[in-house]
Every structure is written in structure tokens, then in C-alpha cells.
Amino acid sequence: MRLMLFICLVLSPLILLGMELFHPAHFTANPGMTAYLCHPQPHDPHYDALSYFGPNWWFLLHMVQTPLVVLVGIGLLILTDTFHRDPAYKPKGEIFSWIARAAIFVFVVYFTVLDSIGGIALGRQLIVIDQLFAAGEISTYDAHVIQRFLDVMWVDSWIGGIGSFVSLAGSWAVFIAATSLAIYLTINKRMHLLGAALLIGFGWELQVAHASYHGPIAFGLLVIASIIYLYQNRLSKQVA
Incomplete structure (x- = not known):
């Protein structure tokens, strides 16, 4: 189980931290979603990302990001005692564990939906538009209409x-999952206050955005909180 926790809550977030540094933000209004994402972009502090490599990168980024986020969700579920618990262990505040489980479920479902539509599918759509335009199968007007449609869908309220x-x-x-989990682990003396604060910070930063720089900060906080948890519980077992 410790190996699974390491994979889900240390290794996966570390990979996400690195990838999200190249996930731009603030491009919706200026110059517009398709105008920005259709082409590689040099570093510009306004968009936060270190660089953007074009629609193929947008597609690849979300193809890798989606399963890694699911692994993070599994790791958080492990901490709620969902998969294994000593029958003799009677934790306090199980209501917080159940709130965390429900919130993790919602997070994994809707984050996957978001990445599928606005990441994987959108990336392929931008690539195909470029290919059709380059092959002369669609006109400049057709490409403009398609791009306008994608821009509108990018800000769709649903x-x-x-x-x-x-x-x-x-x-x-x-954010709800991370906060509830931090409370549950703290009141059962399985996580120090520092680790709990970092876990809540992870939830808040990821609530703000998973693009740079909030995403890298969020996953960095999760890595540190998870290392603290693993180290603390290793010591607890040795003392026991």
C-alpha cells in the first residue's frame, strides 16, 4: 500500500508538476483560445507557462494528465481508508472521511470530463483543422467559422x-476533498498540522486552476504533504 501511495501521491504529482509548467493560462480573452492554442508560442509572462509547443502538445499534455489525475484521486481515496483498514481500528470523525470520498468521486469524474472535452478532444480538433486547411479541403472562411465555434464552446456555461x-x-x-481529508487525518493523529495545511493548500491551488502556475504549486504542495504523511506513519509503525 505504501508503494501505491508513493506512485499516486508523490510520483504522479511530480510528473504533473513538471507538465503543468507548460500549460498556459489567461489566453481566453486575449488573443482568444484558438488564436493562441493553434500555434506554438514563445514564453510570455502574461500566460504564465514556460512555453507552449502547439496543438500537438495540448493533446499530449491532456492524454498524460488525465490518467495521472485519476491516480492522484486513487491515492487520496487510500488515505480515507476506503480500500483497507484494520477491523480493530476505530477512527474519529468518519463523517469527514465520507465527505472526502464523495468529493474525490466528483473531482475525478468532472476533471476527467473537462480534460476529455477541453484537452484531448480540443487538441485533436485543432490539429485536424490545421491539416484540412493545409490540404486545401477547407477555406479560410470555413476555418474561421470552425474556430469561432470552438471559441464559443470553450466558454460554454456547461x-x-x-x-x-x-x-x-x-x-x-x-478543495472539499482535500480539506475534509486533512481534518480526518489530523484528528486521528495520522498527519501533522503542517502536512494538513499543505494538503488544504493543494486543494485550494488546484481549485483556482490546474494550469501554470497554480497547478505546479498545487501538485508540489501535495508531494510535500504526502512525503510528510509517509514519513510520519512509517515512524508510527516503528514505535508501535
């Missing part, structure tokens, strides 16, 4: 990439 029901549901769910 499934858009920012500020939508799907986006906000996943974002607030991870």
Missing part, C-alpha cells in the same frame, strides 16, 4: 474549459 459547471464542479470538489 462544458467550457473555464468557469463552466464541469470545470467548477471538479475544482471545488478537490
Whole structure:
């Protein structure tokens, strides 16, 4: 179980931390979603990311990111004692564990939906548009109409990439999950206050955004909190 926790809550977030440094933000209004994402972009402090490599990178980023986020969700579920617990262990505040489980479920579902629509599918759509335009199969006008449609869908109130029901549901769910889990672990003396604070910080930063720089900060906080948890519980077992 410790190996699984290491994979889910240390290794996976470390990979996500590195990848999210190349996930741009603040491009929706200026120059527009498709205008920015359709082409590689040099570093610009306004967009936070270290660089953006074009639509193929957008597609690859979310293809890798999606399963890694699911692994993070599994790791958080392990901490709620969902998969294994000593029958003799009677934890305090199980209501917080159940709140965390429900919130993790919502987070994993809606984050996956968001990445599928606004990441994987959008990346492929941008690539195909470029290919069709280069092959002369669609005109400049056709490409403009398609791109306008994608821009509108990006800000759709239900499934858009920012500020939508799907986006906000996943974002607030991870904050609720992290906060509830931190309370549950703290009152059962399985996590120091520092680790709990870092875990809550992870939830808050990821609630704000998973793009740079909030995403890298969030996953960095999760890595540190998880290392603290693993070290503390290793010592606890040795003392026991």
C-alpha cells in the first residue's frame, strides 16, 4: 500500500508538476483560445507557462494528465481508508472521511470530463483543422467559422474549459476533498498540522486552476504533504 501511495501521491504529482509548467493560462480573452492554442508560442509572462509547443502538445499534455489525475484521486481515496483498514481500528470523525470520498468521486469524474472535452478532444480538433486547411479541403472562411465555434464552446456555461459547471464542479470538489481529508487525518493523529495545511493548500491551488502556475504549486504542495504523511506513519509503525 505504501508503494501505491508513493506512485499516486508523490510520483504522479511530480510528473504533473513538471507538465503543468507548460500549460498556459489567461489566453481566453486575449488573443482568444484558438488564436493562441493553434500555434506554438514563445514564453510570455502574461500566460504564465514556460512555453507552449502547439496543438500537438495540448493533446499530449491532456492524454498524460488525465490518467495521472485519476491516480492522484486513487491515492487520496487510500488515505480515507476506503480500500483497507484494520477491523480493530476505530477512527474519529468518519463523517469527514465520507465527505472526502464523495468529493474525490466528483473531482475525478468532472476533471476527467473537462480534460476529455477541453484537452484531448480540443487538441485533436485543432490539429485536424490545421491539416484540412493545409490540404486545401477547407477555406479560410470555413476555418474561421470552425474556430469561432470552438471559441464559443470553450466558454460554454456547461462544458467550457473555464468557469463552466464541469470545470467548477471538479475544482471545488478537490478543495472539499482535500480539506475534509486533512481534518480526518489530523484528528486521528495520522498527519501533522503542517502536512494538513499543505494538503488544504493543494486543494485550494488546484481549485483556482490546474494550469501554470497554480497547478505546479498545487501538485508540489501535495508531494510535500504526502512525503510528510509517509514519513510520519512509517515512524508510527516503528514505535508501535
